[in-house]
Amino acid sequence: MNEIATDLCVIGAGSGGLSVAAGAVQMGARVVLIEKGRMGGDCLNTGCVPSKALIKAARVADAVRRAGRFGVNGHEPAIDLAALRQHVQGAIAGIAPHDSEERFERLGCIVIKAEARFLDRDRVEAGDSIVRAKRFVVATGSKPAVPKIPGLAEIPYLTNESVFDLASLPEHLLVIGGGPIGIELAQAFRHLGSKVTVVEAATILSKDDPELVEVVRARLLADGVTLHEGARIESVARSGNGVALTIAGMQRVEGSDLLVAVGRTSDLDALGLEAAGVERSPKGIAVDARLRTANKRIYAVGDAVGDRQFTHWASYHAGVVIKNALFRLPAKVNLGLCPWVTYASPELAQVGMTEAQAKAEHGEVTVLRARFAENDRARTEAEDDGLVKAVVTKRGRILGCGIAGHEAGDLIQLWELAIRKGLKIGAIAEMVAPYPTRGEASKRAAGSFYTPAIFGERTKKIVRFLLGWAR
Numbered sequence: 001m002n003e004i005a006t007d008l009c010v011i012g013a014g015s016g017g018l019s020v021a022a023g024a025v026q027m028g029a030r031v032v033l034i035e036k037g038r039m040g041g042d043c044l045n046t047g048c049v050p051s052k053a054l055i056k057a058a059r060v061a062d063a064v065r066r067a068g069r070f071g072v073n074g075h076e077p078a079i080d081l082a083a084l085r086q087h088v089q090g091a092i093a094g095i096a097p098h099d100s101e102e103r104f105e106r107l108g109c110i111v112i113k114a115e116a117r118f119l120d121r122d123r124v125e126a127g128d129s130i131v132r133a134k135r136f137v138v139a140t141g142s143k144p145a146v147p148k149i150p151g152l153a154e155i156p157y158l159t160n161e162s163v164f165d166l167a168s169l170p171e172h173l174l175v176i177g178g179g180p181i182g183i184e185l186a187q188a189f190r191h192l193g194s195k196v197t198v199v200e201a202a203t204i205l206s207k208d209d210p211e212l213v214e215v216v217r218a219r220l221l222a223d224g225v226t227l228h229e230g231a232r233i234e235s236v237a238r239s240g241n242g243v244a245l246t247i248a249g250m251q252r253v254e255g256s257d258l259l260v261a262v263g264r265t266s267d268l269d270a271l272g273l274e275a276a277g278v279e280r281s282p283k284g285i286a287v288d289a290r291l292r293t294a295n296k297r298i299y300a301v302g303d304a305v306g307d308r309q310f311t312h313w314a315s316y317h318a319g320v321v322i323k324n325a326l327f328r329l330p331a332k333v334n335l336g337l338c339p340w341v342t343y344a345s346p347e348l349a350q351v352g353m354t355e356a357q358a359k360a361e362h363g364e365v366t367v368l369r370a371r372f373a374e375n376d377r378a379r380t381e382a383e384d385d386g387l388v389k390a391v392v393t394k395r396g397r398i399l400g401c402g403i404a405g406h407e408a409g410d411l412i413q414l415w416e417l418a419i420r421k422g423l424k425i426g427a428i429a430e431m432v433a434p435y436p437t438r439g440e441a442s443k444r445a446a447g448s449f450y451t452p453a454i455f456g457e458r459t460k461k462i463v464r465f466l467l468g469w470a471r
Contacts (some may be wrong), residue, residue: 014041016302016314017139040099041257058191117280142303174255175195178204183263215404370445
């Protein structure tokens with residue numbers, strides 16, 4: 001066996017692991033990076049990148065279909081699936097060099113392509129190498145969760161790891177799960193021309209503010225997506241060349257293809273965490289606020305922790321780990337600063353607390369709203385189904401914001417910065433927003449905090465007095 005001594009050993013070359021490895025090696029640490037699969041992990045190969053490329057293609061198709069409202073010849077688009085797949089693979093190929101084994105070796109990392117397994121508290125075996133490190137980072141990501149539904153194991157089904165390899169568009173796609181992945185892909189395939197039915201045990205996008213979810217739900221229904229919410233699937237079975245779902249209290253729902261999108265689960269089984277003294281639960285690896293495990297030499301980031309399973313959150317984790325592991329700074333994770341976006345049409349974005357969470361923690365709060373229907377840019381582009389909804393304390397401290405609307409993922413970033421820097425609502429109300437932009441909706445929502453005072457009777461009395469005094 002080849003024995004390697006190093007400062008930092010990173011297990012997993014997804015977004016979190018790559019961020020730790022790249023940062024650490026460029027700061028002077030000796031780094032070993034271990035990856036059993038493809039460099040770039042789920043995000044690059046089967047997650048964020050291919051899904052957003054597919055969603056863009058679907059939006060273009062829908063834009064062609066709906067172009068008549070602009071006086072442009074709109075028609076039912078013809079979908080060239082081979083060309084669409086080439087677009088998706090091209091997006092992956094364009095980003096892949098940045099995450100490649102060659103790049104990280106050029107940076108100075110030792111890259112081992114093998115499965116890693118802890119031998120004890122400070123050694124890992126990978127292939128024909130044993131790595132002894134001062135610090136370890138577990139960044140092994142996650143895999144699609146598969147529900148225990150009778151009959152599911154006996155039929156072929158799709159997940160996000162296989163849906164981008166379809167040879168033909170589904171005639172009728174059945175989607176189990178109404179979370180972000182299920183909703184994004186359901187709407188995308190509907191825009192591409194497939195009939196789509198979503199079955200969700202609770203409500204769609206259940207972690208988001210219900211008022212904002214309603215904006216997305218209305219668009220899904222208008223697009224022709226069939227939604228079964230609060231529906232319990234009793235069994236799954238073949239139906240001819242397709243599949244059928246038996247839903248409690250309903251008749252069978254039949255389709256040509258089945259997509260399982262009920263969330264993700266941490267990929268930890270083969271790591272031998274017990275030998276390393278690392279505690280875990282069904283959710284993921286147990287860590288403290290500094291992302292340290294029970295074995296303080298070992299950190300965990302991203303989906304391996306099982307908390308907020310987003311690429312950008314894994315990258316944020318990486319920064320916390322580098323501060324702790326390399327500089328011994330007591331950096332901690334701030335869960336309230338994690339924004340997330342569901343890339344439906346319209347998008348739904350959230351940072352901080354929802355209205356319900358804010359009321360539960362703070363009691364009386366102020367809810368500020370601005371509708372896209374009142375925004376000139378949204379109206380000129382016929383994308384006016386949307387809402388900015390912010391929650392603040394009586395003194396104007398921002399607790400959270402949610403946005404449903406076109407490009408909400410870009411608009412939410414202002415609110416994340418404001419919360420992170422401790423700005424009050426007045427900072428957004430006073431900003432100068434270029435006209436016409438959707439950013440004015442955020443300014444309008446913030447400005448409404450002052451409306452009762454500015455246009456109240458007390459202000460009117462002061463103005464009347466001053467005008468009278470001037471005469």
